[in-house]
Amino acid sequence: MKKRPILTIAIPTWNRAAYLRMNLRQLASQCIGAMADDIEILISDNCSDDETGQVVASFDKRDFPIRYIRNHKNIGSDCNIAQCFNEASGKYVMVLGDDDLLVDGAVEFFLRLLKEGSYGAITVRAYGYDDDFRDEYPGGRGRIRKFTDAGDFIVAAGILPILISANIICKDILPNINACEFCGSNLVQTHMIYRAALAAEKNIVVDKYLIAYKRNNTGGYVFSQVFVDRFGEILDEYQRLGLPQTAIARLERRLVVGFFPFYVFREILANVEETIEESRQRYRKRYDGYWTYYLFLAPIFYLPRHLAIGWGAIAVLVGRVLNGDLRRGIFFLWHRL
Numbered sequence: 001m002k003k004r005p006i007l008t009i010a011i012p013t014w015n016r017a018a019y020l021r022m023n024l025r026q027l028a029s030q031c032i033g034a035m036a037d038d039i040e041i042l043i044s045d046n047c048s049d050d051e052t053g054q055v056v057a058s059f060d061k062r063d064f065p066i067r068y069i070r071n072h073k074n075i076g077s078d079c080n081i082a083q084c085f086n087e088a089s090g091k092y093v094m095v096l097g098d099d100d101l102l103v104d105g106a107v108e109f110f111l112r113l114l115k116e117g118s119y120g121a122i123t124v125r126a127y128g129y130d131d132d133f134r135d136e137y138p139g140g141r142g143r144i145r146k147f148t149d150a151g152d153f154i155v156a157a158g159i160l161p162i163l164i165s166a167n168i169i170c171k172d173i174l175p176n177i178n179a180c181e182f183c184g185s186n187l188v189q190t191h192m193i194y195r196a197a198l199a200a201e202k203n204i205v206v207d208k209y210l211i212a213y214k215r216n217n218t219g220g221y222v223f224s225q226v227f228v229d230r231f232g233e234i235l236d237e238y239q240r241l242g243l244p245q246t247a248i249a250r251l252e253r254r255l256v257v258g259f260f261p262f263y264v265f266r267e268i269l270a271n272v273e274e275t276i277e278e279s280r281q282r283y284r285k286r287y288d289g290y291w292t293y294y295l296f297l298a299p300i301f302y303l304p305r306h307l308a309i310g311w312g313a314i315a316v317l318v319g320r321v322l323n324g325d326l327r328r329g330i331f332f333l334w335h336r337l
Helices: 017-028 033-038 052-057 077-087 106-116 150-157 188-199 223-240 245-258 260-270 273-287 291-302 305-322 326-336
Strands: 007-013 039-045 066-070 092-095 100-102 121-129 144-147 167-170 203-214
Touching: 007 017, 007 077, 007 106, 017 039, 017 052, 017 100, 033 039, 033 106, 039 052, 039 077, 052 066, 077 092, 077 188, 106 203, 121 150, 121 188, 144 150, 150 188, 150 203, 150 245, 167 188, 188 223, 223 245, 223 260, 223 273, 245 260, 245 273, 245 291, 245 305, 260 273, 260 291, 260 305, 273 291, 291 305
Parallel strands: 007 039, 007 092, 039 066, 121 203
Antiparallel strands: 092 167, 100 203, 121 167, 144 203
16 A cells, blocks of 8 residues: 655646646656655646646656546636645645746755654745746755744745745645635635644744746736735734734735835836726725835835836835845846846
8 A cells, every 4th residue: 555645746737738747847857766655746637628638648657656637627726726735645735836846856855854843834935937947046055944933934934825836734734624615815825824834833934945936927817906905804814813913914014025016016117007006005905004015115106107116126126135035136137137
């Protein structure tokens, strides 16, 4: 009888066979020998009509432990992500975007970490790439930070629980949770990692770039609606479940400084007045009580456009420095130039 895997890497996919092939090749290069016994690769195909099935079949399952699920109809991205978690057989689950890649050595790193102790939630840093994820790797050694307080962990994790691929969740600590109950939020993974973190004695933030994501390859949602309104509703919900208000305030201040300025700046550059006004109202409604909002976001929204662009560029730079992402930003500019 095959032993239970330590880690399930679950990949929800739909009509992106080329990206899936690259993803699986990168995983196959790492899941070798005895290591393969500790890993399950689960693919949840959302009724693709491209070559996804043939891509999966091209890998030898004797050496590479793939389990393939094909939905009879497209159940939507949220439900497909939830299905990945529900169907995983590993003690831990990582839901990996089909166009995201685990950098060289990441699988071995994760297994070693998971064998050392028991954790509820683990977040890892991610970086974007345009052409070659190895050539565009930001480098850096990174730290492993362990937290016994869930609120401190959630603050330190920052935006990472929002990103699909940047999280590993202990399934055993959530035995009665059906991930499908969180469908419709566009943030199924955020619910799962917060639940696991609040239920666990220890959680980890890994300040090392281990995930490479393809830039500008997602869409189909309004950024401020999901990341301001819906994420704010999630934070309010988890305050009722035990997340301290002080932790929420610390987290939101961090996001206002280190995450949102880039996306507000990008909206101003696009100069679509309807979108800008919609975002302006959402940000003000949620973050009006924070001084960081008036320093980092409000000037980008309310200053004349040429001044807003200058302020936005400075806010993005300062935010990246304060958030520890300066190295990633420098590598991004280097490769763009």
